[in-house]
């Protein structure tokens with residue numbers, strides 16, 4: 001299987017962690033992919049990472065479907081918790097936070113005169129409003145929702161230090177620190 005992605009994308013990190021947790025790391029070839037220069041040397045016509053090409057040459061999108069596919073290929077009961085509505089909602093909420101946080105970071109890369117203050121405000125507000133909701137849903141097991149949450153918070157650490165997400169969310173900070181010890185999480189830590 002070939003996973004196309006970058007080392008900093010939280011969506012790609014979800015897939016890499018899921019592959020490791022499913023015991024599939026040695027079956028996955030990682031293809032480092034740059035999407036921002038529109039070179040297009042990867043199979044996703046939407047020009048987004050991640051994408052997965054199966055051993056049969058099938059294209060699988062997007063990160064949530066790729067994670068479901070990898071979980072189904074491997075053997076790990078906690079990953080099967082992705083069938084529970086609560087955990088799927090947690091995963092969707094964490095993915096939504098990633099969408100917002102990636103959009104803020106991309107906007108910050110545009111020339112300052114072309115950045116939209118209103119949109120940045122709306123996105124950052126959404127992130128701030130979602131943090132307490134996530135904290136109410138901290139899972140005990142390392143489920144798909146937990147993996148998504150680790151990646152979302154890790155991305156805030158990478159790109160949005162200024163949001164100081166730990167402040168006022170001590171329980172989530174402790175939860176995150178404990179999960180950061182896991183091999184799959186430590187080994188996929190994004191480069192600064």
Ligand SMILES: N[C@@H](CCC(=O)N[C@@H](CS)C(=O)NCC(=O)O)C(=O)O
Nearest residue numbers: 009010011035048049050062063064
């Ligand atoms: N819903 C998609 C989101 C993927 C996504 O937004 N990827 C970002 C990287 S973090 C990307 O490829 N951005 C390139 C662009 O916006 O042109 C998924 O879950 O895979």
